[in-house]
Amino acid sequence: MSDGSVIIIGNFDGVHRGHVALIRAAREAEPGAKVIAVTFWPHPWVIHHPDRVPPLLTTLERRVELLRAAGVDEVVVVDYTHELSRQTPAEFVDGTLRPLDPVRIVVGENFRFGRDNSGDVGTLADLAGGDFKVQVVQLVGDASAPSSATLIRQAIADGDLERFHELSDQVFRFSGVVIEGDHRGRELGFPTANVAVDPTLAVPADGVYAGWVTRLDIPSPRWPAAISVGTNPTFDGVERRIEAYVLDRTDLELYGVEIAIDFDQRIRGQVKYEGREALIAQMHRDVEQIRDILAGHHAP
Numbered sequence: 236m237s238d239g240s241v242i243i244i245g246n247f248d249g250v251h252r253g254h255v256a257l258i259r260a261a262r263e264a265e266p267g268a269k270v271i272a273v274t275f276w277p278h279p280w281v282i283h284h285p286d287r288v289p290p291l292l293t294t295l296e297r298r299v300e301l302l303r304a305a306g307v308d309e310v311v312v313v314d315y316t317h318e319l320s321r322q323t324p325a326e327f328v329d330g331t332l333r334p335l336d337p338v339r340i341v342v343g344e345n346f347r348f349g350r351d352n353s354g355d356v357g358t359l360a361d362l363a364g365g366d367f368k369v370q371v372v373q374l375v376g377d378a379s380a381p382s383s384a385t386l387i388r389q390a391i392a393d394g395d396l397e398r399f400h401e402l403s404d405q406v407f408r409f410s411g412v413v414i415e416g417d418h419r420g421r422e423l424g425f426p427t428a429n430v431a432v433d434p435t436l437a438v439p440a441d442g443v444y445a446g447w448v449t450r451l452d453i454p455s456p457r458w459p460a461a462i463s464v465g466t467n468p469t470f471d472g473v474e475r476r477i478e479a480y481v482l483d484r485t486d487l488e489l490y491g492v493e494i495a496i497d498f499d500q501r502i503r504g505q506v507k508y509e510g511r512e513a514l515i516a517q518m519h520r521d522v523e524q525i526r527d528i529l530a531g532h533h534a535p
Contacts, residue, residue, distance in 0.1 A: 244332075244348070245343070250298060251384065251404075261341045261370075274313065282315060290438070291436055324362060340368070382403065394439050411493065428487070430494065431476055442505050444501050447529075460496070477496060
């Protein structure tokens with residue numbers, strides 16, 4: 236690679252199509268330069284609107300993983316603090332961007348930065364002073380709206396994975412450590428790996444989904460799975476959790492193991508059944524439907 240870098244800037248939550256377009260533009264504009272993604276942690280609303288922080292589509296670790304998979308060479312995570320939020324656009328450029336030796340900075344057309352979002356792409360170009368180029372990329376989306384983390388969060392909250400896939404080429408993943416459950420799944424013939432719902436992360440609407448499970452602690456296959464999100468109302472449950480039954484596997488010991496649950500398609504909403512037998516019969520129908528769906532899909 237040549238000297239210098241091409242920088243893209245953003246929160247990059249979910250690494251959706253708009254983010255991938257920035258990466259592609261950066262790579263094509265300066266083929267020999269290092270592509271650096273500058274992102275922020277925690278989410279800026281933790282500082283500006285702590286009572287309205289949106290549930291994140293990805294953990295920071297997953298965000299970095301997706302950025303690298305999309306073609307970024309290096310990810311710089313900027314600690315978003317009160318002090319940073321009060322920097323002028325010039326202070327941000329001089330303190331955060333110039334040390335990365337940019338030859339070009341690529342941003343979306345709605346890019347804002349600096350105290351009170353006072354800087355825009357014109358400001359950035361002025362501050363460049365000829366030291367680096369500024370390139371603006373148009374927003375990317377479908378016929379109805381540009382891709383955005385806000386729209387994707389709403390699709391996930393609605394359990395609308397079809398809409399999610401219209402806005403993003405990623406797989407929606409929820410990861411966590413498997414915890415002790417009620418052991419009721421095993422009693423019903425469908426042992427599940429239970430993961431607690433993290434309130435800081437986006438979670439699909441209550442219901443049953445087709446998807447995949449992967450161990451994250453060791454190299455692992457991706458197992459087809461029936462996934463339930465909800466409170467288990469048939470047994471008057473109150474704690475919301477995610478439960479994944481790996482199809483045809485009753486031998487997995489996953490307690491204390493971090494797993495990834497990848498959601499593929501929603502099957503139905505959450506229902507309260509009249510007793511165990513009605514629930515078991517429905518679970519058999521769900522598993523067969525999910526088996527048919529996943530048979531035509533490659534694991535993500």
